[in-house]
Amino acid sequence: MTAKTSNPAWAVLRTEFRLFLREPGALFWVMAFPPILFVILGLIPAFREPAQELGGARVIDLYAPIAILLSAIMASVQAMPTVLSAYREQRVLRRYATTPAKSWHLLTAQFVLHAGAIAVGTALVLVIGRLAFDVKLPGALVPYLLLLVLAVCSALTIGGLISALSRSSKATAAVGSAVFIALMFTSGVWFPVQTMPGIMGTIVESTPLGAAARGMDQAALGDWPDLRLILVLLAWTVGLGALATRYFKWQ
Template sequence: MNVLYRLTATETKLFFREPTAVFFVLAFPSLLLVILGFVPPFREPNPDIGGLRVIDLYAPIVITMAVGLLSLNMLPQLFAAYREKGILRRMATTPVRPSALLGAQLAMAVTLSVGSALLILAVARLGFDVALPDNLAVYLLMYVLCLLAMLTLGLLIGSLAPTAKGAAAIGSILFFPVVFFAGLWLPREQMPEVLRRISDFTPLGAGVQSLQDATAGHWPQLLHVAVMLGWTIVAGALAARYFRWE
């Protein structure tokens, strides 16, 4: 545990030395929500989505987008850069085990993601009067499941990609379709049935719907819980299996 704590603290300090990464992980999602909130029709009740406002739908979408940015763009590139620069090779000569390194990366990413989500919720509530979750415990649980599913996917990319550029390319290729099915361009409620069904089987699509259900005070659908657990188990097992120090 001492090794895990030290690794996590070190990785977090290194992260905050990169202004670009700090901006896109912590500030950009909240800024995007502010921009969307300034669109007048998005602040008006829409009968096509049950009387909700579009900005109400975008709060969980932006939260999951922030998870995607961290998991698919920042984490794999950082991990692959360590391998490319020989940092992982040097760590392999120490008592540090792969599980400790993976755990430290996950702990850092979880901390940053929670901070980003809290900031988004604060902006949504204070700036646009978006309702806070009625079922907070379920909301937190679904957020954690969505986060774990995406982080393990990011670790899988980082475990396989030989270079930072390769990890960035793979992460970017995956990021855009994943956030599309999360509803960033078109909320799930306004998607055609075929697109919404595909979205149900993506980690962010399942995550968004689960967060929306918890916000309304409902329990999430078992399908969406199973999808997030499935992505976590499969991607996590593959990341641990194919992890390479160099």
């Protein structure tokens, strides 16, 4: 007998990667749209001027982490849950459960690929920001990436939870869109978290994307972000992850 050509988990990941490349819509919204939005904002002259109410920062500086989080939101609550729900609805998960590959290989592959797409979106925003608008690379790179990873994990678990709790692809799309708006707001797409007044800012900073936006901004300026923000992200990721695992229906 010849040896297996590959480990099933890898074979599934390779296949899912090919399929991922066949979804130009998802690829656009996750990898291209956030950098494009970032460029459009950067083309507004006022956004490239230091602003007094932002402590001398420029609006475009604030929007680098926001554009990156936008990519994470697009991938997590728009693109991925749709795929997972379709796999459940069309009984793909069930089909793989009968083979040496497992249903969870498909789910893991989806998490990995969407995380990878977010990484591409992130890299594009950082490079464009540096080259086109003189946005400094994050001052404290390690905490910046740590927060980003936590933000991506929490966003993906939110996506996982959406597909876990909704019964059909249609429901997933509807719930995903609602959550999408909420996450965009808390990540500061409309008003950066730093500019939100008093109690509103505090509330938004205790949401996963709000905490990530605030913390990434602090890290961009070269500081370690508040421990509170990191704990908020960790708590959301662990809590939502546990719920998603608990409630995910395989069939």
